Amino acid sequence: MKEKQKKTEQILQIPPVIQQHxxxxxxxxxxxxxxxGVCVIHKGELTALDLVRVIAALSELASDMTVQLAGTCGLCNNCGDEKPKADAECGYDNSPAKWVADCSLCRDLLDESQDIHIPDYLLEEAGIPQGARLEAYADDDSGEITVAEANVQQDINDVPPEILSVLAQSGVxxxxxxELIMREEIVYGK
Known part of the structure; x- marks a missing residue:
């Protein structure tokens, strides 16, 4: 006798008080x-003012979450170097965006020329799927560089450029x- 497998359906119930609100x-x-990672529920038909309210609510949520992420990451400190003081006479820019631009580690993360590119036929020969993240190791003695599939398949390259730009301009x-992305660290709702 074959047992029928039941599909388990999840039904989302919105409490009446929230529906009313x-x-x-x-x-x-x-x-x-x-x-x-996100689901937005709104009225199926929206007036212009309704749409403005949805935009405002989503903007506020995005802002709050951006502040949370920035607070978790902290401001760039130029890899531990002291931030130079602004000097109005010489015109030195001491903005948070400049801190990121002056930090070699943060700057390298934004530099696409740092990415490793290997022809598809070599990836196939090595058994590495196309699009996989790669990492490289150098042997100091022989000068050989070994490229392998990275253990971590998510990193800052998965952040949309417009979000990355906002964070960099803010000095995050x-x-x-x-590091948080690669470690899959919980940074919100804990």
């Missing part, structure tokens, strides 16, 4: 927008962010 009670339909330590 969101204005969902009178909505004929709800819309769901989903992306990796990109090296710390890269």
């Amino acid at each position: 969101c204005g969902f009670i009178d909505a004929e339909a709800l819309a769901v927008t989903a992306a990796e 330590c990109l090296a710390a962010l890269d």
Whole structure:
């Protein structure tokens, strides 16, 4: 006798008090927008003012989360070097963006020329899937460089450029962010 496998469906129930707060009670339909790691539920039909309110709520949430991430990563400290003091006479820029630009580690993370590129046929010969992250090791004695598939397959390169730019311009330590991403560190909701 074959046992039937039951599909387990999860049903999302929104408490009435939250529905009322969101204005969902009178909505004929709800819309769901989903992306990796997030789901946004809103009324299916929105007036211009409703849309403005959704944008404002999402902007505030994005801002709060950006502040949380920046606080977790900390400000770039030029790899431990003291930040130079601003000098109005010589015009030295001492902005947070300059701290990141002056930090060799953060600067290297933004430099795409640091990426390792190996022809697809060599990757195939080595049994490394196309698109896999690579890392390189140098042998000091022989001068040979060994390239292998990286143990960690996520890093700062997975951050959208527009988000990375905002963080860099704000002086957030990109090296710390890269480390948090690679370690899959929980940084929100803990």
